[in-house]
Amino acid sequence: MRVAFLGLGRMGSGMAGRLLAAGHDLSVWNRTPSRTDLLVALGATAAATPREAAGGADAVVAMLADDHASRRAWLGADPGGESHADGVLDATPNPGALAIECSTLSHGWVSELTGRATAAGWRYLDCPVTGLPDAAASGRLTLLVGADATDLDAARPILEPLSDKVIHFGAPGAGTAYKLIVNLLGAIQIGSAAEALALAERAGLDLAQVVDALSTSQAASPQVVRTIRRMLADDADAEVTFSGRLRRKDAAYALDLARAIGGRTPFADVSLAGLDALLAAGRGDANETAIIEIARRAPEEHR
Incomplete structure (x- = not known):
């Protein structure tokens, strides 16, 4: 699958490496571009914006710090600020693309993002994780999923390299x-x-x-x-x-x-x-x- 990964911090870098090792065609974006260098050396493609990363993707996975970073990546705009039209939801993905948000975010923002992503044609999963950076790098995270069951099944080729346990709590928002x-x-x-x-x-x-x-x-x-x-x-x-x-x-x-x-x-x-x-x-x-x-x-x- 063609996967875009957003956010290469302590957790995200290990998770992105797992997806690359599993054979996915990986495009990566990070606010600090130098964090993409190691993954690019291993075969990933660096994107200048979340929109560029998500163009033509089968799935986007985000692992970001907070609501502000998540909003900026998905919407291409700061809360109440000017739109930059460079967010994931400004992109044109492949039909039926999955939006997988692994960040720990507020329940209010996840509810809003679910509606926005769905309206834009994405299949949305909230998928926060438990586990430390060593578990992220070795594929031993526990994934806490809120999603439609059919969307979760479609996402399993992406989720399996990341985790040794997936718990489906219900509809989007339940995992968060x-x-x-x-x-x-x-x-x-x-x-x-x-x-x-x-x-x-x-x-x-x-x-x-x-x-x-x-x-x-x-x-x-x-x-x-x-x-x-x-x-x-x-x-x-x-x-x-x-x-x-x-x-x-x-x-x-x-x-x-x-x-x-x-x-x-x-x-x-x-x-x-x-x-x-x-x-x-x-x-x-x-x-x-x-x-x-x-x-x-x-x-x-x-x-």
């Missing part, structure tokens, strides 16, 4: 709703884990022993175990697999969804406040495990 919920739960777990380790330090406990004990306790979710081990290693600047800024973005989108559907989120509200403090401290681009720095603050520092 689940992704926001699970990432909000992750934010709460990470903040709670940071608070627990900070309390253990204040209590004079050996932190390495605490981490070992927690890792086999009833509280030991995969998220908690990965988080506390990185907090113990104090390596938030060494390898940024998921930044505090991105976690804060996802949590805020989830809270927007909760407000839209009438959900209560007292624990999530506290988690978001901690992430806001992390960004205010200038640590938003460190790995999200830097949140322990906020938990370690003396009580008077939180006033």
